[in-house]
Amino acid sequence: MYSINSIKNLRENIQGEVILPKDENYEEERTIYNAMIDKHPALIVKCRDEQDVKKAIQFARKEEIEVAVRGGGHNGAGLALVDDGMVVDLSLMKDIQIDPAKQTARVQAGCLLKEVDEATHEHGLALPSGIVGTTGVSGLTLGGGIGYLSRKGGLTIDRLKEAEVVLASGDLVTVSETSNPDLFWAIRGGGGNFGVVTSFTFNLLPIKNVYAGPMFWPLEQAHEAMKFYDEITKNASNDLYGFFAFLIVPPGDPFPEHLRSKNVCGIVWCYTGPIEKAEEVFKPIREFGPPILDFVDEIPMPDLNGMFDDLYPPGMHWYWRAHFVNELTDDAIRENIKYGSQIPSVHSTTHFYPIDGAVHDTETNQTAWAKRSSRWSQVIVGVDPDPDNAEEVTAWCKNYYDDIAPYADGGAYVNFMMEEGESRIKASYGNNYERLAEIKAKYDPDNFFHINQNIEPAAVT
Numbered sequence: 001m002y003s004i005n006s007i008k009n010l011r012e013n014i015q016g017e018v019i020l021p022k023d024e025n026y027e028e029e030r031t032i033y034n035a036m037i038d039k040h041p042a043l044i045v046k047c048r049d050e051q052d053v054k055k056a057i058q059f060a061r062k063e064e065i066e067v068a069v070r071g072g073g074h075n076g077a078g079l080a081l082v083d084d085g086m087v088v089d090l091s092l093m094k095d096i097q098i099d100p101a102k103q104t105a106r107v108q109a110g111c112l113l114k115e116v117d118e119a120t121h122e123h124g125l126a127l128p129s130g131i132v133g134t135t136g137v138s139g140l141t142l143g144g145g146i147g148y149l150s151r152k153g154g155l156t157i158d159r160l161k162e163a164e165v166v167l168a169s170g171d172l173v174t175v176s177e178t179s180n181p182d183l184f185w186a187i188r189g190g191g192g193n194f195g196v197v198t199s200f201t202f203n204l205l206p207i208k209n210v211y212a213g214p215m216f217w218p219l220e221q222a223h224e225a226m227k228f229y230d231e232i233t234k235n236a237s238n239d240l241y242g243f244f245a246f247l248i249v250p251p252g253d254p255f256p257e258h259l260r261s262k263n264v265c266g267i268v269w270c271y272t273g274p275i276e277k278a279e280e281v282f283k284p285i286r287e288f289g290p291p292i293l294d295f296v297d298e299i300p301m302p303d304l305n306g307m308f309d310d311l312y313p314p315g316m317h318w319y320w321r322a323h324f325v326n327e328l329t330d331d332a333i334r335e336n337i338k339y340g341s342q343i344p345s346v347h348s349t350t351h352f353y354p355i356d357g358a359v360h361d362t363e364t365n366q367t368a369w370a371k372r373s374s375r376w377s378q379v380i381v382g383v384d385p386d387p388d389n390a391e392e393v394t395a396w397c398k399n400y401y402d403d404i405a406p407y408a409d410g411g412a413y414v415n416f417m418m419e420e421g422e423s424r425i426k427a428s429y430g431n432n433y434e435r436l437a438e439i440k441a442k443y444d445p446d447n448f449f450h451i452n453q454n455i456e457p458a459a460v461t
């Protein structure tokens with residue numbers, strides 16, 4: 001274990017901070033988004049720049065301590081922390097440079113989605129990312145990145161042009177189609193397995209406002225609603241996105257009193273086509289049912305991306321499960337409705353995020369993200385603010401996951417998984433796993449970066 005002197009040296013040599021268990025802010029700094037995770041790192045290194053990251057990695061190698069990497073701290077499985085090891089915390093690295101002419105953004109690794117949204121929106125631009133603004137850009141991007149603009153512009157990794165990475169050797173390298181292309185392939189979906197990414201450069205989309213928001217239907221209409229949703233999105237242009245959900249209507253504003261605390265199904269829409277055409281596109285949708293709630297209207301893109309931020313503040317207990325889904329058969333729909341009617345708490349839900357449209361324009365072997373043929377990435381979350389309810393929401397989530405497994409398409413989005421073991425990771429990467437393991441062996445042969453959805457280095461022959 002490291003000495004007081006070596007910590008003193010590290011402190012003096014970096015621009016950022018070193019936080020130890022005895023420090024006043026240790027409890028605050030070791031807290032992450034999911035309150036179900038309670039890990040105690042030996043030290044937290046809050047890096048200010050790439051050089052700090054290099055020094056932190058060199059320190060950990062020399063002192064032989066395990067390393068976890070923290071971007072936004074949202075990971076459900078708590079992979080941003082490690083007991084008794086070092087956390088390389090990137091949350092102070094917040095620089096964002098927009099080039100409006102080239103429609104690109106260079107984003108440092110500590111940025112949250114909402115910070116990128118605000119910066120890009122000022123220039124009438126947007127990055128396809130996720131649906132909650134407090135999520136970290138880093139972890140979301142490295143796992144793939146799915147959200148409202150997926151059908152229009154692909155996954156977040158499909159917009160990635162370049163990244164800077166500190167490797168297990170401590171070297172800082174640039175990765176792109178032309179510089180270390182194998183590593184560029186691997187970080188687009190392969191998670192934090194290959195090094196610490198310190199910045200990302202993205203190609204943006206020219207999107208400012210969208211026609212978007214939620215619509216609900218009664219649970220009694222859920223079967224027909226899912227069928228209708230399946231049909232309408234199958235044949236829609238990439239301008240129309242909607243994720244299907246089973247939920248309990250939150251018991252407060254802006255929801256009408258007669259719907260509060262009711263189990264319903266719903267779709268959160270995002271239309272990116274010409275605004276003057278929106279009413280016409282939504283005419284058949286509004287005629288179905290009709291919906292018991294319709295909050296769809298023109299809104300700025302960051303408002304849509306932040307719509308759930310107040311409902312899901314940090315500090316609740318989360319248990320996650322996920323599947324890729326390609327077909328909504330009658331049996332699958334019945335099983336989903338069964339669990340939709342048994343949702344154990346107002347924050348627990350399931351979402352079917354579309355991953356068709358532009359996501360399918362990239363071949364499965366072009367990036368590490370392996371499911372370019374499924375239509376949805378389904379997530380089931382058991383969530384509650386009260387630790388006493390954690391067991392109940394977890395049981396609902398696990399049972400739901402097991403019972404719909406026969407209707408799923410194999411594997412899951414790694415960013416929606418808990419620590420579920422090697423076979424689940426392999427299933428999620430499919431035919432890309434072998435290449436990932438070879439690239440891991442080249443850049444991180446000792447599996448130094450293993451606090452993640454881990455890809456074991458291939459054996460060298």
Ligand SMILES: Cc1cc2nc3c(=O)[nH]c(=O)nc-3n(C[C@H](O)[C@H](O)[C@H](O)COP(=O)(O)OP(=O)(O)OC[C@H]3O[C@@H](n4cnc5c(N)ncnc54)[C@H](O)[C@@H]3O)c2cc1C
Nearest residue numbers: 071072073074075079080130131136138139140146192197
């Ligand atoms: C409320 C909520 C909503 C979400 N919504 C979406 C969504 O709409 N779309 C979506 O795709 N995902 C979504 N997610 C999942 C999200 O993508 C993952 O939780 C992701 O891990 C979050 O990234 P982070 O930087 O906040 O994570 P962290 O917990 O900080 O990091 C997670 C892991 O990523 C790796 N990592 C992070 N940063 C780096 C880095 N710079 N270099 C190397 N490795 C790194 C490490 O292995 C780390 O352990 C959501 C999560 C939550 C909690």
